[in-house]
Amino acid sequence: MPFKVGLAQIECRLGDVRVNLQKHMQYLELAKAQKIDLLIFPELSLTGYNLQDAAWEVALTLDSPPLQALLRISQEISFVASFVERHDGFPVIAAAYFEGGQIRHIHRKVYLPTHGLFQDGRDFARGDAIRAFDTKFGRMGMLICRDAWHLSSAYLLAQDGARYLALVNASPVRGVRSKSPDPDSQLKSLFNVYATYLNLFIFFAHRVGFEEGLCYYGGSVILDPFGRTVASAPYFVEDLAVGMVDESLTERRNAIVPLGREEDLTLVRREMERIAHERASH
């Protein structure tokens, strides 16, 4: 059955979980009113991104009141929200899938950009798993921002059976020399490849607003497995982009180009083990 997906392209207030939680509730209510089945919030939607030392101060355990409030409303609507989780004693960047009053899956950001303006590796511990999980819509995978720049992440999720890929993002503008703010067009090209060659629906939820002089550019988008845009949000402004997702397209795509059937996991594993072995012995 086709279902309705929304991308909550919101501004986040840095370090203010209370205000951001209110915005989540506002968008969740709006989504319910529009009969949206699944709503995706961007990276660190409950806290803002460039937290630095505040990462420790806003870190939540899974029994904390803000997450309890989200669990309650997840009885009525499925959604992905992102926050700093206190996990094994350290803050991690987490994206959680809320459904039916439960957190069905937590993805913890694996690839922490730590260069240039990015300081994730300084402030957060890294996740150690990339796994698909079951939802009432079918199997899904989540990646957080830089995770999706590593081609193996989406590949693993696709091989793990994901049909839907939720990409939660917080990416500041770092170039204005081409028509779209850098790095938007490169990322969209990459997502298009994921959609068409891994047979995935892409739910790219990006934030807007400023943190000091950093401008998060928005441009959230839903792509189908043919790489077509199902719904999109404009640059720079808050928006709720809504699109119908017809999961039967996955099979149609398979019927046209059966890449999933051709894929040889045994070969990939063998070669990866060989490469890892050879690297270790250098």
Place this chain on the structure above:
Amino acid sequence: MNVRAIDLTIQVRLAEDIIIRFLRAETKKAGFRRYVLGLSGGLDSALLAALVVAALGKAAILPYFLPFRSSSPASEKDAERVCQQLGLTLRRIEITAQVEAYFEQVGEADALRRGNKMARERMAILFDQAMAHQALVVGASNKSELLLGYGTWFGDLAASSFPIGDLYKTQVRQMGRDLQLPAEVLEKAPTADLWTGQTDEGELGFTYELADQILFLFVEERLAEAEIVRAGFPPATVGAILKRIRQSQFKRRLPPVCKLSSRTVGWDFRYLRDWKG
């Protein structure tokens, strides 16, 4: 050797859009509605005035012309031209009396000291006016100036934000043309107007057009000095520019705090200004 021309053209409407949104966001966060701006008659402050008007309207900007007796009359005329075009009223506060009073007490000083004193006098006035009008002081420094350290520390380099601080001078010109600033302002030689006949390019010893290409190769493209020279740029100019960048790094940082504890301002007390704990 032929110099490989580096194209610094930007998508100017996209950049304007972002800066305009930035100007709005900054006032909102600070709880203010207005900006105080020193309007010199030059291109940078004229562009900034136009962007503030585009972001928040005419009522949101208080433009000040702060002349010293030796300031060029052409500067004032150009500042007025900009105000006329944007529908603004220029506020004029002369700084001659207080600057002269100071140097009468301490004795004469060279042009650089006098210029720095003027820049800091202007800064003190702008911050006072900002307090009086519940406004933010917006700084007009561009990327070329910030990198070359071509500005007075705690003078024109003191501001609440630098909206055009990531645009090279040549990109400022591109945006100024797009916003149709007055031709006189677009075409004049850049000057700090701290003494008669001063021009930026005369004092620096190279043009912004050349400097911006070298800065871009060093900053964005991360080329080493030798590689920039190999690309065809004059070694003396490349050397002079990179030396200026290194020597002015102190102007781009908080003053160093001597660390004595486990957590120290400037070292490991790390929060953005936007932090709402």
